[in-house]
Amino acid sequence: MSAKAEAPTDLLNFPFKEAGHQRESALFGMWIFLATEVLFFGGMFTAYMVYRYSHWQAFAEAGAHQEWYLGCLNTVVLLTSGFTMALAVEFARKGQRAWLLLLFAVTWLLGAAFLGIEGCEYHTKFTEHLVPGSGFHFTGSDPSSSELFFVLYFTMTGMHMFHMFVGLMLILFLGGWSWLSPRALLTPNPFEVLGLYWAFVDIVWLFLYPLFYLVHPQ
Amino acid sequence: MKVNLGRCVRVLITLYLLLALTSGLAFLPLSHWDWLISLVIAFVMAGLILLFFMKVKYSEPLIWLTSAAGFTWLSFLLLLVILDYISRAWPG
Numbered sequence: 001m002s003a004k005a006e007a008p009t010d011l012l013n014f015p016f017k018e019a020g021h022q023r024e025s026a027l028f029g030m031w032i033f034l035a036t037e038v039l040f041f042g043g044m045f046t047a048y049m050v051y052r053y054s055h056w057q058a059f060a061e062a063g064a065h066q067e068w069y070l071g072c073l074n075t076v077v078l079l080t081s082g083f084t085m086a087l088a089v090e091f092a093r094k095g096q097r098a099w100l101l102l103l104f105a106v107t108w109l110l111g112a113a114f115l116g117i118e119g120c121e122y123h124t125k126f127t128e129h130l131v132p133g134s135g136f137h138f139t140g141s142d143p144s145s146s147e148l149f150f151v152l153y154f155t156m157t158g159m160h161m162f163h164m165f166v167g168l169m170l171i172l173f174l175g176g177w178s179w180l181s182p183r184a185l186l187t188p189n190p191f192e193v194l195g196l197y198w199a200f201v202d203i204v205w206l207f208l209y210p211l212f213y214l215v216h217p218q
Numbered sequence: 219m220k221v222n223l224g225r226c227v228r229v230l231i232t233l234y235l236l237l238a239l240t241s242g243l244a245f246l247p248l249s250h251w252d253w254l255i256s257l258v259i260a261f262v263m264a265g266l267i268l269l270f271f272m273k274v275k276y277s278e279p280l281i282w283l284t285s286a287a288g289f290t291w292l293s294f295l296l297l298l299v300i301l302d303y304i305s306r307a308w309p310g
Contacts, residue, residue: 024278031284038288045292046299053303072241079237083230086271087223199272203264210256214244 011187019187026189030196041204044156048211051148058145062138063215065130066153067121071213074117075205081110082202085195092191097178100185104175107198111168118161125150153212160208163201170194229270236263 016022052059088103129137132151140146174194178184185191240259244252269275274285 024280027277028280028284031281035284035288035291038292039295042288042292042295046295049296049300050303053300068241068244072237075237076234079230079233082267082271083226086226090222090226196272199267202271203267206260206263206267207257210240210244210253210260214240214252214256217241217244 011183023187023189023192026193027196030193034196034200037200041156041159044152044159045207045211048152048156051145051152052211055142055145055148058140058142059149060216061140061142062146062149063212063217065128066213066215066217067124068213068217070117070121071209074114075209077110077114077117078202078205081107081114082199084110085198089188089191089195092178092185093188095185095188097182097185100178100191101175104171104178108168108171108175111164111171115161115164115168118157122154125154149215156208157212160201160204163204167194167198167201170197225270229266233263233266236266 012019012022016025084103084107088100088107091099091103125131129135130150132147132154136143136147136150138146171194174184174190236259240256243255243259246252248255268285272285274281277285
């Protein structure tokens with residue numbers, strides 16, 4: 001019997017009278033939130049599009065300084081974490097706590113590894129003076145336009161990393177709740193909502209990778 | 219209902235292969251079209267995640283519509299902005 005069918009009535013929030021209705025509303029609400037997130041990142045993607053169109057050569061020169069293999073490695077890490085999160089949600093729906101906790105742990109470690117690799121990249125950018133600002137130093141045909149590339153790189157990957165960090169905190173919270181309370185898995189809604197959030201953060205990275213790492217790989 | 223591990227693994231392997239493809243193609247001399255190819259592949263990968271990891275494929279029509287809404291409005295924004303830029307007669 002599924003966890004949904006077993007959900008006791010005290011887990012129903014106002015104004016819901018039925019677990020299925022509450023679940024549909026939770027997922028619908030999350031999808032609405034994700035649509036606003038698409039537009040949030042969309043503004044930055046639009047800025048990227050305009051500046052890359054206007055400064056094609058300067059962006060190619062700046063892109064040549066990116067370590068594409070680190071971006072590729074991060075994509076592998078993130079795709080794998082999306083896979084483990086999707087499985088974790090499936091096990092939450094089945095009420096299998098041990099598998100859920102194991103997959104949450106793997107997903108969390110992969111997410112933390114992603115942030116670590118990204119942190120190493122940021123460190124390299126600092127040492128190579130590629131961080132926009134007074135210390136920025138770039139040898140190319142149009143350094144100020146190349147600086148725009150790095151402004152967008154730090155802004156967009158920074159916002160993505162912030163979303164990753166929030167996701168890691170949510171995994172800790174829901175994982176801890178599942179660990180401590182046997183009632184946590186009576187309703188899978190929070191796990192499904194977290195699964196949607198994590199997959200969305202994956203999707204954003206799938207576009208950041210070609211736009212920042214494959215511009216002119218060396 | 220069993221956890222469909224096989225399907226998730228197949229999707230993950232396909233995503234890995236598409237990542238290898240987009241990374242490899244970036245090194246080929248494809249003129250100015252490499253950005254378009256890599257974005258098309260990114261859209262395919264995003265579609266796989268939406269359909270299978272986010273389970274849109276198995277969701278009701280309301281979720282199909284909602285998941286497409288953000289991307290639809292974003293496509294209007296991107297399209298109208300770039301049409302403005304590529305249709306301008308730049309001075310000089």
